[in-house]
Amino acid sequence: MSSAQPQSGKEPNVATTERVFRTEKVTKVYHTGSVDVHALRGVTADLYAGEFTVLLGASGSGKSTLLNILGGLDHASSGRVWFRDLELTGLGERGLTRYRRDHVGFVFQFYNIVPSLTARENVALVTEIAEDPMTPEEALERAGLSHRMDHFPAELSGGEQQRVAIARAIAKRPEVLLCDEPTGALDSMTGVQVLEALEGVNRELGTSTIVITHNAGIQAMAHRVIRFADGNISEVTQNETRVSPSEIVW
Numbered sequence: 559m560s561s562a563q564p565q566s567g568k569e570p571n572v573a574t575t576e577r578v579f580r581t582e583k584v585t586k587v588y589h590t591g592s593v594d595v596h597a598l599r600g601v602t603a604d605l606y607a608g609e610f611t612v613l614l615g616a617s618g619s620g621k622s623t624l625l626n627i628l629g630g631l632d633h634a635s636s637g638r639v640w641f642r643d644l645e646l647t648g649l650g651e652r653g654l655t656r657y658r659r660d661h662v663g664f665v666f667q668f669y670n671i672v673p674s675l676t677a678r679e680n681v682a683l684v685t686e687i688a689e690d691p692m693t694p695e696e697a698l699e700r701a702g703l704s705h706r707m708d709h710f711p712a713e714l715s716g717g718e719q720q721r722v723a724i725a726r727a728i729a730k731r732p733e734v735l736l737c738d739e740p741t742g743a744l745d746s747m748t749g750v751q752v753l754e755a756l757e758g759v760n761r762e763l764g765t766s767t768i769v770i771t772h773n774a775g776i777q778a779m780a781h782r783v784i785r786f787a788d789g790n791i792s793e794v795t796q797n798e799t800r801v802s803p804s805e806i807v808w
């Protein structure tokens with residue numbers, strides 16, 4: 559498991575070999591009216607347990623489509639997808655719902671937290687129904703928000719609201735954390751705090767973390783970087799060293 563701690567300066571990357579996801583020739587075609595959109599054109603990929611993986615690529619290249627299929631939010635049109643030994647492409651809706659509930663945390667660009675509930679109450683929505691959750695307090699602390707637990711979303715900055723969303727996503731101790739543009743709506747300072755929260759979760763809990771971003775600077779904190787072009791993977795690279803979020807050039 560990777561546990562290099564990029565606190566300051568460059569830290570060596572530690573390779574892992576245990577796969578958390580595997581995809582084989584995955585395609586996704588959206589039928590919209592008379593037009594077929596080929597969002598994925600045969601993606602074969604390995605994603606590794608415990609890693610912080612960054613997905614980069616032009617708008618429309620298929621990143622979100624793949625993330626949604628990995629997260630059990632959408633179905634592939636063809637090909638196969640495994641989460642460890644569980645073949646997601648063999649599951650029906652009920653199986654996918656159970657898979658998402660048991661194993662996956664999601665963080666999206668817009669935080670989707672409940673405005674009428676405090677940070678603590680937003681996280682408690684999850685901890686009340688999860689099987690072996692951490693307390694809302696622990697989740698918020700891990701997201702760097704212990705000083706704002708009883709604030710309402712309107713009293714929090716965008717970065718703080720996103721960290722409530724991160725606390726909510728990690729509270730059930732998911733094995734994977736899937737993040738679609740988690741800093742897309744944030745300026746550099748609050749964005750860095752969100753990345754620090756994600757990096758801490760990945761390092762301390764070993765949560766396999768996959769982050770889609772348009773900010774190429776963020777790739778420097780990844781163990782592995784997967785580039786997309788035209789519905790396929792164009793390049794996979796491993797960083798020899800990783801930098802801390804505070805050193806990312808925005």
Ligand SMILES: Nc1ncnc2c1ncn2[C@@H]1O[C@H](COP(=O)(O)OP(=O)(O)OP(=O)(O)O)[C@@H](O)[C@H]1O
Pocket residue numbers: 588589590595596597615616617618619620621622623624786
């Ligand atoms: N629900 C949908 N119905 C029809 N077409 C879709 C749908 N979702 C995505 N697409 C199309 O599939 C292609 C891939 O989209 P996707 O969102 O996966 O790309 P992306 O790389 O994540 O882009 P972005 O960086 O802009 O989010 C695009 O052409 C997009 O317009």
